[in-house]
């Protein structure tokens with residue numbers, strides 16, 4: 106008997122599925138729902154918070170499992186299989202991360218950093234590009250410190266190195282960067298797959314969709330890596346053999362790459 110296939114899509118949200126400015130995806134919503142009704146599992150893997158992802162599910166009448174804050178925690182795997190946990194915390198708490206940050210980063214670097222959480226809400230709104238009602242869930246971070254780095258590229262690399270030596274990471278997304286624990290989207294994804302493979306006997310086929318630096322490791326480790334066009338991200342240096350690229354940005358680019366990937370499966 107031929108083994109059943111279970112397709113799982115791990116996807117970034119902002120700039121990949123969601124329009125980078127409006128955060129909507131209505132243009133491809135029918136197609137998105139069609140995939141779900143066909144039994145394809147879609148797991149958002151985002152730098153967004155748990156509160157934002159719960160909002161995303163609720164506002165779109167969805168019930169998706171998801172990964173938050175650049176791989177810091179995994180939610181709702183029990184929706185995929187009853188034996189799987191509802192919640193897995195991978196990262197240390199924000200306070201622990203903050204303490205490590207405070208004691209390892211020099212004042213020189215600290216002066217080059219804007220802490221998003223310390224700004225007035227109007228300024229946060231401007232930087233994050235979010236409507237007022239979406240600011241609150243966006244700053245409810247449990248495992249990461251959102252920053253803007255106001256230095257050169259060389260300084261940023263130096264900063265990343267110091268963080269790494271202290272057991273932390275810097276994750277670069279569309280609008281801001283996040284100081285995180287030693288986590289990333291790809292490792293959280295691997296954890297999800299390891300758990301799912303224990304419970305499902307189906308052949309698991311993975312598709313990964315992203316548009317930025319913090320998505321590359323994740324998509325690289327999927328069977329069908331997909332990159333949605335992002336004019337602010339230079340993808341020419343990305344070396345992934347079977348990379349599927351879109352000619353259009355999100356959300357149209359998302360459906361384009363998924364269609365191409367599904368044709369190949």
Ligand SMILES: [Mg+2]
Nearest residue numbers: 117119120316
């Ligand atoms: Mg993105």
